[in-house]
Amino acid sequence: MTQSVDHVALLPGYLAAATAVLVLLADLFVARRAVTLVVAVCGAVATAVVAIVFSGARATFCLPEGCSYVVNSRSALFAALFGFLTAGVLLLSAPLLRAGVAPAGEYCFLLACSMTGGVVLASAGDLITLIIALETLTLPLYVLVGMRRQTMESAAAAVTFFVVSVVATAVSLLGAALLYAVTSRLHLSSLGPALTGDVSLAGGDPVRALDLPLTSAGIALLVLGLAFKVAAVPFHAWAPPTYDGAPLPVAAYLSTASKLGGVMALLAVVTVALPPAVTGPVLAALAVLTMTVGNLVALRQIRMTRLLAWSSVAQAGYILAPLGALALSPGRTGEAFDTAITAAVSYTVFFVVLELGAFAAVVALREPTADGGRLDSYRGAARRTRWVGAALALALIGLAGLPPGLAGLFAKVAVVRSLLTGSSGWLAVIVALNAVIGLAYYVRVAALLYAPDPLNRPTRAIPWPAAGVLAAATAFAIAVGFAPQLVLNWATG
Template sequence: MTEQSLTQSVDNLALLPAYLAAGTAVLVLLADLLVGRRGATVAALVTGAAATGIGAIVVGRGGERRTFCVADACSYLATGRSALVAVLFALLTVGVLALSAAILRNGQVPVGEYCFLLACSMTGGVVLGAAGDLITLIVALETLTLPLYVLVGLRRRSVASAEAAMTFFVVSVVATALTLLGAALLYAVTGTVHLTALADAFGADPGLLEVPLTAAAVGLVVLGLAFKVAAVPFHAWAPATYDGAPVPVAAYLSTASKLGGVVALLAVTSAALPATVTGPVLAILAALTMTVGNLVALRQTGMIRLLAWSSVAQAGYLLAPLGALALAAGRTPDARAAAVAATVAYAIFFVVMEFAAFGAVVALRPAGADGGDLDDYRGAARRRPWVGAAFVLALIGLAGLPPGLAGLFAKAAVVRSLLVGGAGWLALVVAINAVIGLAYYVRVAATLYAPAAVPASPDADAEGAGRSPWPVPVALAVATGIAVLVGFAPQLVLDAAGW
C-alpha cells in the first residue's frame, strides 16, 4: 500500500449533508440554551433538516463523490443512493416533529432535548446511507439508534416509558455486540472492512466461503442487523417499546429506525457479503417474520401494539427480496437488480404509509394520550371523516389493496422480484401472508366506521374527537398526498430505487 493511497484529500462537498445534519444538532442545542423558546428550537430543527435534504440532493445530482479512501476502497460514498436516504431521514424528522406538537406544547417532553435528540438521530441516518465500510456503517447505525433510547424514555413520570427504553437499550446493545463481532471476524478472514473490498475478496478467493469462520462472521453481521428491523426471532422488543414510547416516537421507531436497519442490511448483502450465505438466512427470517407478525397481530386489541406487530410483518416483506439474492446471483443481472430495487421501493412505500397510520392515530387521540384500544376508535371516522379516510387509506395500503395503489404496487414489486429470482416458494408465503394481514387491517377500518360507542362522560367524545395542533393534520395530509402520488406514479419510486 503506497503512501499516496493513504493521504488523499478529504472531499468536503461529499460530506456536506453530514456536516449540515450535525450542524443542525449543534444549532438546536444553541437555540435552546441561548434563546430558550420553543418556537426558536423547533425552527432551528426544521431549518436544519430542510438544509440537509437540499444539500443531499445537490451533492447527489453531481454524480458519485468519494472520500476517506484507501486505494480504490472508500469509507464514504456520496451517491444518488445516499441522497435518497438523507432526504427520507430529513423528511421523517420534520414529520415526527410535526406529530409531536401536542406533547411539546403541553410540556410532556422537554423541547430542547427532544429536538436535539431527533437531530442527532437524523445525522446517523444521513451518514448511514453513504457508509462504505462496516465500521462507518455500524457507527452511523448506532448514532441513529442511541438517541432513540432516550426519546423512548423521555416521557416524564411514566413507568411504561422507562421500561420500554430499558428493553430497547438492552436488546440493541446485544445486537450491536453481535454485529461488531461479525465485523471483526470478517476482518480476520479477509483483512478488510470496506464493502467493495469484501466483495472483491470473496470473488477472488471462492475458497473463503468454505471456511467455517466466514459463515459465522456473515451470520453474526446479518443477525445483528436483523435486530434493527425487528425480524423474528429478534422482534420481542418492538411491541413493548412502541407501546411504552410516546406515539410520535413510536412512529419514528417504526419508520426511521426500521429504514436504517433495511439500508444497513441492503448495503452488506447486496454489495459486500456472499449472497450464497446471506440469502438462505434472510429467506428463512423473512418467512418467519411475516408469518409471526401477521398471526400475532390478529389477536391485538391495542392500536399501537397492532401497528407494532403489523410493522414486524412488514419487515418480512422487506427482507424477502434480499432472501432471493442467492438464487438471483446465479441468474441474469436483471434478477439481482430487481431484488434490490424491490427492497428499496417497498421500504419507501412502507415508510410513507406507516407514517400516515401513526399520524392518524395522533390526530384521533387526545393530546399526549397513548394509542388506546381499538374500541376507542369506534366511529372515529364518522366524527373526523378526513382523518378517518387518511387512516383507512394507510391501512389498505399496508394491506396491499386498491385504492391503496402504493401498497398494491409494493407487494407486486416484491412478488415479481421473487419470481424473477427463482424463489417461488417465498412468493407464495408472501401471498398467503398478505391475505392473513387483510383480516386485522379490515377489522380496524370497519371499527373506524362502526356506530360510535356511548362516551363514558359528556366530555370524553369531545376530547377524543380532538383539537389537534395544526402541524398534525398538515403532516398527515402531506403523507397521504405522497402515498396517493406514488400510487398513481410508482415510476418515481422505481427511478429513485434503481441505485
C-alpha cells in the same frame, strides 16, 4: 497515504450535524419552545433538499481498497427520506412538547443526532462507518423512548430497547471483527471479492475464505445482528413493548426511521459485501418467519400501537423477501438481482410513508400525553373527525396492499414480481398468503373507524402539526402510487 475529502459529498451529513448544534444554541440563547422546534424542522428539511440536489455519484475518504463514503442516487433517496421523516416526527411532537411531556431542546437535539446517523449510514462504504452510523442513529432513541415522564411503561420500554440493542450491536461488531480477521478488509467493495478469493493460513496451503468456519460465523453474526435492528423474527420481541411504551411521535420514528436504518445496513452488506449465495437462504428463512409471525400475532392485538408494531414486523418480512431471492444471482448482476434490490428499496420507501401517515392520524386522534390506547376507543373516529379517520383508513388499506392505497399495492406487486423473476415462486406464494392474512386486521380496524359510536362523542379538532404531516404523507403516498417509475429510478441507484 493522504486522502482527499469531498465536502460536497459530505454536505448532507454536515447539515444534519449542524442542525443538532443549532438546536442546542437556540434552546440555550432563545429558550423558546417554538423557535427550537422551527430550527430543528428547517434543518431537517434543508438536509433532505441538499441530499436530493447533490445526488450525483461521488465518493470520499478513498483508499486503493475502496471508499468509506459513497454517494449515489439510492443513498441520496435514503438521506432525503431521513430528513423528511425527522421533520414530520418533529411536527407530530409539537403537541407533546407544548404539554411539557419532554423538554423541547433535548428532544429536538436527540432527534437531530439520530437523523445525522441515518444520513451518514445511507452512504457508508465500510463496516466501521456503517456500524458507527447505525449506533449514532440508535443511541438517542434510548432516551427518547423513556421521555414519557412518571410512567413505568416508558421506563420499561427504554430499558428493553437499550438491552436488546446493545446485544445486537455486540453481535454485529463480533461478526465484523471475524470477517476482518479472515480478509483484512473493511471496505464493503473489497470485502466481497476477498471473501470469494483465497487466503493464506500459517503453515498451510491457500484456501477459499468462504470455506473457513470463521467466515461463516462472521457472516451469520453480522446478518443476525442487523436483523435485530429491523425487528425480524426471532429478534423482534423488543419492538411491541418499546413502541407501546414510548411517546407516540417517538414510536412513529422508531417504526419508520429506525427500521429504515436497519434495512439500509442490511442492503449495504448483502448487496455489496456478503455473498448472496450464503446470505440468501438465511434472509429467506427470516422473511418467512417475520411476515408469518407478525401477521398472526397482529390478529390478536387489542391496542393500536401494538397492532402497528406487529404490523411493522410483518412488513419487515416483505422487505426481506426479495433479498432472500438473491441466492439465485450470485454474480450481483442480471435482471433478477436488479429487480430484487429495486423491490426491497421501493417497498421500504412506501412502507415508511404509509406508516408515518398512520401514526400521524393516531397522534391527531389522541390527547398529547396519551398512548395509543385500545382499538375500541377508535370506534366511530372517522365519523367524529372525518378527514383524520379517512387518512388512517387509507394508510391501513395501503399497508394491506389494497386500492385505493396505490403505494402499498404497487409495493407488494413489485415484491411478488421480483420473486417470480428470481425463480422464487414458493416465496412469492408465502408473501401472497400473508398479504391475505394481513387483510383481516387492517380491514377490521378500518371498518371500526366508520362503525357507529355508542358514546356519541363530539367532533374533535385536528392539531395542525398532525394535519400537516397527514396531508403530506397521504399526498406523497398517492403521488408515488400513480408514478412508481419515480421511485424505481432512484431505487436502482
